[in-house]
Amino acid sequence: MPEVRVKNATKKYGKIIAVDNVSLQIHANEYFCLLGPSGCGKTTLLRLIAGLVEPDKGEIYIENRLVTSVPPEDRGIGFVFQEYALFPHMNVWDNVTYGPRVKAMGKKKSEKLGREMLEMVRLFERFDAFPSELSGGMMQRVALARALAAGSKLLLLDEPLGALDAKIRNDLRYELRKFVKDLELTGIHVTHDQAEAMAISDRIAVMRKGKILQVGTPQELYMHPQHIFVAHFIGESDFLEGYVSKITKKESIIELRGRLFVHTLDKTHEEGDKVVIAIRPEVLTVEKGKKRRENSILGHVEGFRFEGTNVRCQIELENGDSVVVVRPALMTEWFNIGEKVTVSFPAEKSFVFTYPERGLKRELALE
Amino acid sequence: MAHFSITRFLDSASSKSSVRYALYLSAITFFFALILIPPILGIFLKWNTMAETFQHPSLMSRATAAIYASFAIAIFVSIIDVVAGLPAAWLISRERYRWLNVLDTFVDIPFIIPTATLGYSLLLFWSSPEGISSLFGDSFVSPGWLLVILLHFAFSYPVVVRVMVGAILDYKREYEEAARTLGAPPFTADRTITLPILKRSLIASFTLAFARSISETGATMMVAGAFENGPIFIHNLKTAQELGYEGALVFVSFILIAISCLIFVTIRLLGPRLKMPIKKVWLSTERKLSGSKVTNLRNGLSLLVFFLLILIPSLFVALPAVYAIINGTLNEAVAGVGNWQGYWQSLILSYSVGAIATLINTIIGLPMAILIARKRLGTVFSSILDVLVNIPLIVPSIALGVSLSIFWKNFTTIPEMGLLILAHLAITYPYLVRSMAAAIERLNVSFEEASRTLGGRPFTVFRTIILPLTKYSLFSGAIMVFTRSISETGATLAVTELETAPVLLVKWVNILRGNIESPIPITSLDVGLGCGILIVFSFIILLVSRLLARRKGRY
Incomplete structure (x- = not known):
């Protein structure tokens, strides 16, 4: 059950800084996700841990051993590639027993490990099939068996579910977590899919432009985002821009556009600060007509969509801002386009961030 | 306007499957009649002479x-x-x-x-x-x-x-x-x-x-x-x-x-x-x-x-070539004095034959490349063609020339120049077809399908999709055909008395070493300069091809 530590790691490709002075600690037997949009440096960070690329600066420790200059074959890792990288000239059996063979574990042990791993992923009966004869899900499981058969306790997964259909992806992600937990491994999983990361991780590091913005459990990231991008990327958020108008002992009052005032529990800003309020769409309440509620704003319905479990309501507020409200379909009244409504939210369920220097749109951009 | 109407004519003709198959059939006929069969069949026409050799x-x-x-x-x-x-x-x-x-x-x-x-x-x-x-x-x-x-x-x-x-x-x-x-x-x-x-x-x-x-x-x-x-x-x-x-x-x-x-x-x-x-x-x-x-x-x-x-x-060889420039041999060469007149003639002949072979092979090789890459006549037949087009590559060129010469001289009184071009066509044909077939194979077929669904007729698809996306391979294939033709010696010696540049240089070396007699003596500087001039031309071709290869968006 190795612990992994990354200390001030930097990796540049020409002028592009793929990983920018990142420090991170992954605990033993943890299922850890590196989450972020495409190009954020999460795969590079994983490859640094694997030793497939060397950092320009910084150190990598696996089980308290400095491995920065250790080649990948000597790091004791298992790596599952995005497109599996199953050796096309070898059948399933030869793929899975490759690790034990090149590590000179001996024929008996290699065969035992190969058999165990293939049985574990329920593919022993396909031992003589070639990769081209397998489905995406099967290839993924063979790749996993191959990585595990090498005997490593640290499993690195680079978007392992990215090439699969949505349904299979959903099934396999729980299976991956189960393997890691059952075999008492440490798993580091790279993904750009926040739902996937939320579903399987013990902890998640949200990355952007080579930096880690926040590390925490799925609940922490969702309930207490410390960065506006995290609030945007993990789950959904509506954003309202304004200024801190007044600070009292209990709360701060924020003036939105159109001289609308809302209350928040924020204590981190001062009067006059330009801020952005983030509110989860499922926290917002929407009611027909004009109602007097805490933090209520009038508006009209611009769009209304039934999504199965939920309904999604697009509302233009009276000050011209726009918000999305998501409510359980069976517990919400339905609205017509153009209908006057009141939107409200509880003060304790909003997050207040300093208005980004380079503008809100650019701060939230995925690329 | 003329271009427009020709394009329209070819577009509408290409929609007819009979026209397309006629084109493919022509490509196949050309391949068998001029490229594959003569170099192989020729030797069988003199099969009976072999018995004499055993004695x-x-x-x-x-x-x-x-x-x-x-x-x-x-x-x-x-x-x-x-x-x-x-x-x-x-x-x-x-x-x-x-x-x-x-x-x-x-x-x-x-x-x-x-x-x-x-x-x-x-x-x-x-x-x-x-x-x-x-x-x-x-x-x-x-x-x-x-x-x-x-x-x-x-x-x-x-x-x-x-x-x-x-x-x-x-x-x-x-x-x-x-x-x-x-x-x-x-x-x-x-x-x-x-x-x-x-x-x-x-x-x-x-x-x-x-x-x-x-x-x-x-x-x-x-x-x-x-x-x-x-x-x-x-x-x-x-x-x-x-x-x-x-x-x-x-x-x-x-x-x-x-x-x-x-x-x-x-x-x-x-x-x-x-x-x-x-x-x-x-x-x-x-x-x-x-x-x-x-x-x-x-x-x-x-x-x-x-x-x-x-x-x-x-x-x-650049050393004697440089020395030849210093000591004035280059001036003699430029003036066409002595052996140099023949040299320039041979150079013109080499480049002319190279250009003709490149042009003809480009025209007749393209349909064959499409046939092979897109398996237009079925997988089995296309695979057989794929193997057969390589044969001129593997056959020793002088043996190919001997056989080709026997074949054509047996049936017709073909002029020497014609025979020379036929030999060069046969030897260089695979270079263009292989290069283009590989490029078309690599090309995602959905591009062509997209063009068809947008209203493109087969010729338009070829003109606007296949050709622009494979032009680099077409160019490199053509360069290979040209340079191979310029280098070709064995088949040239076998089919004709005409002297291309490499044949002439071989002769000069033989004169220099006393294997052949010549009224005008040859010096090592002559040979060096002759080789040097060929190298300079080769370098220019290499440079142009590499510059084109580095262009962005190449395929």
Whole structure:
């Protein structure tokens, strides 16, 4: 059950800084996700841990051993590639027993490990099939068996579910977590899919432009985002821009556009600060007509969509801002386009961030 | 307006399946009638003359020895090519030093220099007092089998490097990385994963090197001395016209063609089934072989081999060429004094034939490339065509020329120039078809389908989608056809008395060495300058092709 530590790691490709002075600690037997949009440096960070690329600066420790200059074959890792990288000239059996063979574990042990791993992923009966004869899900499981058969306790997964259909992806992600937990491994999983990361991780590091913005459990990231991008990327958020108008002992009052005032529990800003309020769409309440509620704003319905479990309501507020409200379909009244409504939210369920220097749109951009 | 109406006419014609099939049928007819059948069938027309040869034991033993020498050298050189070329290709494609770009360009030099010039350059370097012999005294490597091996290595090595660099760059490196993460040291990962995946390219590079060696004539004549391989034997027979020579000519040509085809088909069929020893791992040895010391040693040796055996000998002819410029020989050349008039005529003939062969092969090769790549007439037939178009590559060019000459002279009184063009067409045809078929195969078929769904007729699809997306391959195929035609010596000698530039240079070297008498003497500076001028033209072609290759958005 190795612990992994990354200390001030930097990796540049020409002028592009793929990983920018990142420090991170992954605990033993943890299922850890590196989450972020495409190009954020999460795969590079994983490859640094694997030793497939060397950092320009910084150190990598696996089980308290400095491995920065250790080649990948000597790091004791298992790596599952995005497109599996199953050796096309070898059948399933030869793929899975490759690790034990090149590590000179001996024929008996290699065969035992190969058999165990293939049985574990329920593919022993396909031992003589070639990769081209397998489905995406099967290839993924063979790749996993191959990585595990090498005997490593640290499993690195680079978007392992990215090439699969949505349904299979959903099934396999729980299976991956189960393997890691059952075999008492440490798993580091790279993904750009926040739902996937939320579903399987013990902890998640949200990355952007080579930096880690926040590390925490799925609940922490969702309930207490410390960065506006995290609030945007993990789950959904509506954003309202304004200024801190007044600070009292209990709360701060924020003036939105159109001289609308809302209350928040924020204590981190001062009067006059330009801020952005983030509110989860499922926290917002929407009611027909004009109602007097805490933090209520009038508006009209611009769009209304039934999504199965939920309904999604697009509302233009009276000050011209726009918000999305998501409510359980069976517990919400339905609205017509153009209908006057009141939107409200509880003060304790909003997050207040300093208005980004380079503008809100650019701060939230995925690329 | 005229262009518009022609395009419209071709567009509407291409919609008719009868027109499309007529085009494909023409391409197939052309291939069989002009490219494939004459060079093979010709020797059967003189089949009965072979019996006579069997009654001349000395001639027979010379013939069999020559055939044996041809194959022994070709196989040996191809093996050495792969052994030496693979590390060089690895170095070029994997290391990230800037100077490797220069090395990458230099690798093409022996490939693009006309082989007769290359032969003379190697002769100067290894055998003449001005070359490496000046260090050791006497002739360091005398003309003969060893010099033939060095020569064949020099001109076939770039083929292996070029094919393998392309293959390594195209190779999905994730496989190798996966092997490393599973515990394999770099050497083990390369041996058990990368090389087996690149097996097809390795086999292709071996086959191409073999074909280059087996079919080369002009340069071999420069360095062979008294040694005879198949092509030299055929040339010597033709020149001397000894008793029973015709039968021996047919016999050697037949055996060379038959065995070459047999080897080619065997490699093609059995190559993919060839198993590499990948199950066993010698961990401690392979760890040592993966170390930076061994890797640096390997890279150093690759560079040494390249500079000492390939680049310096190939460019050595530049020394007399430069001296010829200084001492005024260039002025004589430019003025067309003495032998130089013939030289310029031969150069014009070479480039004219090269241009005609390139133009005709481009026109007739394109439909064949589409037929093969898109399997227009079914998978089986397209696969058969795919194999057959390679045959002119593998057949020794002088044997091909002999057979072609017999065939056409038997049926018609074709002018010498026509015969020369037919020979060059046959020899260069595969280069264009192979290049274009590979490019079209790589092209995603959905581009063509998208164009069709948007209203494009077949000719529009070809004109607006296939051609722009494969123009780089078309251009490189055409360059290969042209340069191969300029280099061609064996078939030219076999079919005509006309003197192309390499044929003339071979003759000059023979005059210089006293093998042939000439009223006007030839100096080594003349030969050097003659070769130098050919090299300059070759360099210009290389430069243009590399500049075009570096353009963005190429396909």
